[in-house]
Amino acid sequence: MDGGADGLGADGLGALRDALGERLVIDPELIAPYARDSSRAVADGAPRALVLAETTADVSAALAWAHAARVPVSVRGAGTGLTGGAMAYAGGIIVSLERMSRILEIDSANRIAVVQPGVITGELDDACREQGLFFPPDPASARLCTVGGNIATNAGGLRCVAHGVTSDSVAGLEVVLADGRVMRTGARTRKNAVGYDLTSLFVGSEGTLGVVTEATVRLKPVREGLPRTFRASFDRLEDAGRAVTAIVGGPAQVEVLELMDALSVEIIESFRPSGLVVPAGAMLVGQTVGADAETAAGIVTAICAAHGATDTEISESDALLEARRLSNPALNARGLKISCDVGVPVARLAEMFHGVAEISARHGLRVSTVAHAGDGNLHSTVESPDDAPGIRAADAVIDDITRLALSLDGTISGEHGIGSVKRHELPWQLDDTALAVQQAIKDALDPRGILTPGRAI
Missing domain, CATH: 3.30.70.2190 (Alpha-Beta Plaits)
Structure with missing residues (x-):
C-alpha cells in the first residue's frame, strides 16, 4: 500500500486502489469526459478519481470507502441528463456504470428482463423485440441513454401516453446503499404487498439514496x-x-x-x-x-x-x-440549453401553450417547445445570446414558464428530474413538511450525505 499519514496513500486513495486496481482512474484527462452531463450546469472543481465499476462489488467498495472518508459521490450513466444530476464534485469520486451493460435475462414466459444499469435503453428494447416483447419506456434519447439513468430520473418518453413512465415498468432493484451495503427490493411477481414499496422509493431518487446495480423490469407483448x-x-x-x-x-x-x-x-x-x-x-x-x-x-x-x-x-x-x-441534438447544435421540463394536466395544454406564447412575447425571446403531448409533458427551450445577460434573461423566461405550469395544477418536472439546475424551484411545488420528510429519508439512508449531495431534494 502507498505511504501517507492517513494510511490510505499520499492521495488518500490507497485502500480504494487496492480494492479496484485498474478500475480506479486518477488521470485528469481520462476522468474529464465523465465529469459532466448534457446539462448547462458548471462544475465547481475537479474530481479526485473515477471508478469504472464492472460489478456490484466494485460499487459497494467505492461507496464504503467514500462513506468512511466522507467524500462526495456522483453517479454516471451515459451522461445524457439535462439537469446537472451527474456532474462531478470537486474532490469527489465518480462512479461510472457504463461497463455494467449486460442483459442478464429475458424471461419471455413471465414478461420480465433482468439488466445491469448501463444497458442502453434502445438496445434492451431491440433484444426484447426478438422475442415478441418490448420495453415500454422510450425516451427521445433511447439510443444513447441507459436503463439505470431512466430509473434514476423516472424517465418517460414517447410511449408514455400508452404505457406510463419508467416506474410502471420496474418490478425490483438491486441497490448499493451509501455505506456499501447491498439490498434488493420488489419481486418478479405481478403483485407484491410486502412492506414499504422501496422499489418506487429508489425510482426517481436521482442517485441520492443509493446506486442501482441491477433492475428487474416488466415487458409487454408487441x-x-x-x-x-x-x-x-x-x-x-x-x-x-x-x-x-x-x-x-x-x-x-x-x-x-x-x-x-x-x-x-x-x-x-x-x-x-x-x-x-x-x-x-x-x-x-x-x-x-x-x-x-x-x-x-x-x-x-x-x-x-x-x-x-x-x-x-x-x-x-x-x-x-x-x-x-432529433429535437435535443438539434437544440444543442443551435446552442440552446436553457430549458424546462414541466407538466400540466392534458386538459390544460391549450392554456399552457397560450401562456408560453405570452411569456415569450413579453420577454422578447423566442421559445421552442416540444412535448409528450399525450401526457402533458412540455420541454420549452429559450433562444437567447450565450452570454451572462442572455443566460439571466433566458432563466427568467424559464422561471415564468415553470410558475405558469404550477398555476395550471402542473409540476416543475415531468421526467428529467431536479438535479442542481432546478433545485431552486422545489419550494414552489413542495411545502415545508414535504421538503422536511424528503430530507429525513435522505438522512436515514445516507447519514453522511455523500451520495449526490445538494441535488434533487
Whole structure:
C-alpha cells in the first residue's frame, strides 16, 4: 500500500486502489469526459478519481470507502441528463456504470428482463423485440441513454401516453446503499404487498439514496399489425393543444402523441433537412399500433381536422417520429440549453401553450417547445445570446414558464428530474413538511450525505 499519514496513500486513495486496481482512474484527462452531463450546469472543481465499476462489488467498495472518508459521490450513466444530476464534485469520486451493460435475462414466459444499469435503453428494447416483447419506456434519447439513468430520473418518453413512465415498468432493484451495503427490493411477481414499496422509493431518487446495480423490469407483448404514423399541422399552437385533449379523451388508442411547435420544426429541419414543412403554429405527430392501427390513425387525423388542422397525413414510415427524436441534438447544435421540463394536466395544454406564447412575447425571446403531448409533458427551450445577460434573461423566461405550469395544477418536472439546475424551484411545488420528510429519508439512508449531495431534494 502507498505511504501517507492517513494510511490510505499520499492521495488518500490507497485502500480504494487496492480494492479496484485498474478500475480506479486518477488521470485528469481520462476522468474529464465523465465529469459532466448534457446539462448547462458548471462544475465547481475537479474530481479526485473515477471508478469504472464492472460489478456490484466494485460499487459497494467505492461507496464504503467514500462513506468512511466522507467524500462526495456522483453517479454516471451515459451522461445524457439535462439537469446537472451527474456532474462531478470537486474532490469527489465518480462512479461510472457504463461497463455494467449486460442483459442478464429475458424471461419471455413471465414478461420480465433482468439488466445491469448501463444497458442502453434502445438496445434492451431491440433484444426484447426478438422475442415478441418490448420495453415500454422510450425516451427521445433511447439510443444513447441507459436503463439505470431512466430509473434514476423516472424517465418517460414517447410511449408514455400508452404505457406510463419508467416506474410502471420496474418490478425490483438491486441497490448499493451509501455505506456499501447491498439490498434488493420488489419481486418478479405481478403483485407484491410486502412492506414499504422501496422499489418506487429508489425510482426517481436521482442517485441520492443509493446506486442501482441491477433492475428487474416488466415487458409487454408487441401488438400484431403494421404501425401507422400520423401528422397534423396547425396554424395555431392552442388549436393543437385542444386537439390533443380531444384525442386523449377520444375512442382511438394512440401509442405515441408528440407536439413540435413551429420553431422546433424549423430547428430540426435546419439540423438535418428531410423536407419537413414548417407549420405556422405547430405539428402533432404520433403513432397507432395493432390490427386497427389504420382505423385509429384515421380517427386521430379526423379529430385534428375538426380542431383546425390545415393538413394531415398517415404513413407507414417512422420518419416523422425520428424527426421528433432529433429535437435535443438539434437544440444543442443551435446552442440552446436553457430549458424546462414541466407538466400540466392534458386538459390544460391549450392554456399552457397560450401562456408560453405570452411569456415569450413579453420577454422578447423566442421559445421552442416540444412535448409528450399525450401526457402533458412540455420541454420549452429559450433562444437567447450565450452570454451572462442572455443566460439571466433566458432563466427568467424559464422561471415564468415553470410558475405558469404550477398555476395550471402542473409540476416543475415531468421526467428529467431536479438535479442542481432546478433545485431552486422545489419550494414552489413542495411545502415545508414535504421538503422536511424528503430530507429525513435522505438522512436515514445516507447519514453522511455523500451520495449526490445538494441535488434533487
